[in-house]
Amino acid sequence: MLGRATLPAVTSSSAMPSPKLLAMRVNRGSGCGRRMDGSSSLNRMDAWAAPTVASSAHADHAILHGMADWDAVRFFLELARAKTLARAARRLRVDYTTVGRRVSAFERELGAKLFERTPDGFVLTDAGESIRAAAEQMEQSAVDVEQRALGADRRLSGTVRVAAAESAGHAVVLPAMRELHQRHPEIRLYLMTGLARLDIARREADLALRFAPPESGDLRIRRLTPMGFALYASEDYLARHRPPAPGAGFAGHDAVLFEEGFRGAPAFASLVHSLRDARAAVRANSMLSLVEAVANGLGVGALTCCLGDADPRLRRVFPDLPVQRVDLWLVVHADVQRTGRIRALIAALEARCRKAAAVLRG
The missing domain is CATH 3.40.190.290 (D-Maltodextrin-Binding Protein; domain 2)
Structure with a gap:
């Protein structure tokens, strides 16, 4: 199974680090490196000059943040901790091939091999270990941002726009909303059914129940039933x-x-x-x-x-x-998945699918 999503090989784990990875370890006080706005004070020749290596991961974090999106770092950290694509995929709620693709793309972006495949699973190379601390700082920053955003949206009130196939709306969404309304009457549902597929990525709905998962967009998906x-x-x-x-x-x-x-x-x-x-x-x-x-x-x-x-x-x-x-999938935009009313409705939908599993399966 793992062989279908193996990470790209390089000629040697001890090969000269790429300019990008090398730049991540330059002390910000030297005046070299990538700024937070994504620009660089290094020219192509300077990138290979012997840098002054910082004693902490603080500079690594600033530069890594400027060149890699959080999702890529999240996949990197999860594989480093889980050791296998399958376990990382379960924790991330994605397919194992997605983990392989995302980590491979991250390696290409950095120009360095981050993992070695061993009989015990995937282990970090020296290059991977060199950015792990910075990646974990990014992770903590993301958690902090999420907690602040949740703090601003803890009131379980407001409208949730749901796009669903008619049968899913009838058998899943409305019964779930009945239970949710009893606990949180300030949450309101706007249910859109029919054959037209509203675009969640363009925020035409907050979440959708579909019989096929989307293939693109900044979306989060999970199999419901x-x-x-x-x-x-x-x-x-x-x-x-x-x-x-x-x-x-x-x-x-x-x-x-x-x-x-x-x-x-x-x-x-x-x-x-x-x-x-x-x-x-x-x-x-x-x-x-x-x-x-x-x-x-x-x-x-x-x-x-x-x-x-x-x-x-x-x-x-x-x-x-x-x-x-046919599997029914829940699709939600990444920007809204943690808001209080969205989380409450998702929990109600999952509870409804568990309760009515036999009826829904036929």
Whole structure:
């Protein structure tokens, strides 16, 4: 597993340090080094001159802060402490390949190898050890900033804008908000549902519940729960149209489908694909509308189990087959994830997913 995300090799761990790494160890009193605004008083020739090495990590911290973002340093520190990509990934709540990529990018930025891979895991090289103290000072500074920001936003009040698929809004967000409202009535919910994907990175919503994690942006994601999907029809429809054998297709049947062009998650798309031979009797851009169309006997539809199983008018077309499951992801912008009302709602969403796990899984 680790071999897929190995860190880049250099010719020798004892090779001459890069100008960037060397500059990090220059005493600020010498007049050399990188300023906090990112500019540099070193020209290309001076970078290789013999520097006066500071006796503390204070200068290292100032220069490291000027050339590396906190996220890169955070990944570096977590791998140094965890020793393996997998353990670091669990602590950071990301995929292990993300840890490998971020640390590799940090090494390229510094122009130095920070880790050696050993049978016992990843260990710091001399270059890595030389910046560890400065990195830990950055970590403490980040904690201080976070605590001050939280202190300014501890009141559990205000509006939280949530973008969610309709089924997730119905089965997860609203029940979670009911519990949260009882404890913190000053928190208000603005729920936006539908097929359109609002851009969390551009702050069109504070957080989102999605069936696919985003691939870019300054976002924090976590897996909430698997949600089940299956084919449903009304009891009346099944009395009039005998279900086919699994895999035989739905020729001669009617189907209730999302609007053309919508695919959804792969597991959901595979259910829809099984209806390709059916007549499209109804198309809609709303999951709740699909539920009503199926319940009114207009055809077979792919629905979330939390909605389909809860409606006494509906039956699973293939009750003996396992359901298709899709992970539901929580996405929040990094700038707001620690505000009091956001944290309170996230905790309520996670509690709802634990409590209703069986219903949501189908």
